[in-house]
Amino acid sequence: MVVKVYKTAEEIGKAAAAMYAAQVIKKPDSVLGFATGSTPIPTYKSIIELYNEGVIDFSQVTTFNLDEYSGLDGTHDQSYRYFMMQNLFNHINVRKDAINIINGNSGDDEKACKEYEERINKAGGIDLQILGIGNNGHIAFNEPADYFPNETHTVKLTESTIEANKRFFNSADEVPKYALTMGIGSIMRARSIILIATGSAKAQAIYDSVKGNITPNCPASVLQLHNDVTFLVDEAAAAKL
Ligand code: F6R
Numbered sequence: 001m002v003v004k005v006y007k008t009a010e011e012i013g014k015a016a017a018a019m020y021a022a023q024v025i026k027k028p029d030s031v032l033g034f035a036t037g038s039t040p041i042p043t044y045k046s047i048i049e050l051y052n053e054g055v056i057d058f059s060q061v062t063t064f065n066l067d068e069y070s071g072l073d074g075t076h077d078q079s080y081r082y083f084m085m086q087n088l089f090n091h092i093n094v095r096k097d098a099i100n101i102i103n104g105n106s107g108d109d110e111k112a113c114k115e116y117e118e119r120i121n122k123a124g125g126i127d128l129q130i131l132g133i134g135n136n137g138h139i140a141f142n143e144p145a146d147y148f149p150n151e152t153h154t155v156k157l158t159e160s161t162i163e164a165n166k167r168f169f170n171s172a173d174e175v176p177k178y179a180l181t182m183g184i185g186s187i188m189r190a191r192s193i194i195l196i197a198t199g200s201a202k203a204q205a206i207y208d209s210v211k212g213n214i215t216p217n218c219p220a221s222v223l224q225l226h227n228d229v230t231f232l233v234d235e236a237a238a239a240k241l
Contacts (some may be wrong), residue, residue, distance in 0.1 A: 001224055003210060003231040005238045009198045012232045013042025016130060016194050019230070020047055021056045023128045023192070029060040031120075033129030033187075034088065035140070036065070036080045039196050040130060044088040051092045058094040062123050064116075066131070066140040066187070068104040070154065070178035078168050079104070102152065102180040113152040113180055120152075120186060129190035133197050137205040137218035141181035144217045150185035154178050184222055193229040195220065197237040206233055207240035 006012045020043075023030050034040070050056045065080060074081035081101045089099055100119055103112045120126060131139050138144065141155045156178055157165075166172045187193070197206055209220035210231065216222075223229045 001210065001226070001229050001231065003233065003238070003241065006232060006234055009039075009042045009234060010046075012196050012198065012234060013040075013044075013046040015232050016040075016043040016196055017046030017050055019192075019194055020128065020130075021050050024056050024058065024061060027127060028057065029062070030127040031062045031064065031123045031125065033126040033190055034063055034065050034084060035130050035132050036067070036083045037132040039132040039198055041087060043130065043196065047088065048091045056092075058092045061094055062098045063089075063094060063100060064120055064123070064126055064182075065101040066129075067179055067181040068102040069176035070104045070109050070180055071176050073105050074101070074103075078165075102182075104176075104180050109154045109178065109180055113154060116180070116182075117152040117186060120182075120189075126190035128192045128194070129187060131187070131193060131195045131220075133195060133202060133205050133209065133220050135201050135205055137208055137220045139184070139187060139195075139220045139223075141179045142184055142187075142219045144219060146216060148184040148216050148219065148222055151183045152180065152186055153183055154180055184216075184219060188222060188226055191228060193223065193226055195223065195229065195231045196233070197231070198234045200236040200239060202233075202237040203239045206231070206237050210241060 068080045072079040102116045106112045208218040214221045
């Protein structure tokens with residue numbers, strides 16, 4: 001595990017984007033893993049800049065996203081598919097049929113999860129996966145639990161998550177109650193992993209992930225067992241290390 005500390009979110013974005021560029025230069029048909037949330041936005045901006053400068057060609061890559069809400073169509077402005085199209089995919093030359101995001105609106109979430117895991121395996125596994133981290137150490141939608149879930153699966157959102165997300169919807173009833181997420185095994189099987197974190201609210205989770213015990217109470221702590229993981233964090237997120 002390598003931990004690099006930066007001054008600003010922009011510097012983290014540039015560093016993470018450079019790792020994506022290096023990966024695609026090394027292997028033009030790479031399988032790239034992406035995340036949603038606010039932390040990766042500067043990374044996606046930098047990736048788009050590198051693409052516009054002609055540094056990265058995404059024409060041969062395949063992408064997989066970590067998670068998606070259940071019951072939202074991909075055109076819904078709160079769906080993770082919509083987020084990815086707006087913040088990255090519409091601005092680079094990735095083939096639309098090479099974009100994989102779990103289908104949360106198929107009517108059969110269990111089947112969608114199983115198919116997604118199979119699709120990752122069929123693609124040969126993920127070469128480079130970026131992760132954000134929750135204040136409680138969650139990665140993707142894998143919340144603190146009694147065990148590490150292995151494959152892509154459905155999760156019931158906690159009341160606090162539903163409450164926190166209410167502001168993005170017209171009413172609380174519209175907030176999805178379930179989500180579909182890659183499991184800890186799906187993530188750990190990626191060949192390289194970057195975890196990015198900014199701000200003091202993430203400091204305890206970063207400490208627990210890097211220096212704490214490996215425990216499903218802090219899902220990101222499992223990354224200590226991965227042989228190619230790089231944490232890119234700002235000084236506030238690194239404050240307790
Ligand atoms: C998003 C995801 C989540 C976020 C995490 C941090 O696809 O998997 O685990 O990475 O909740 O979110 P932000 O970056 O908004 O702090």
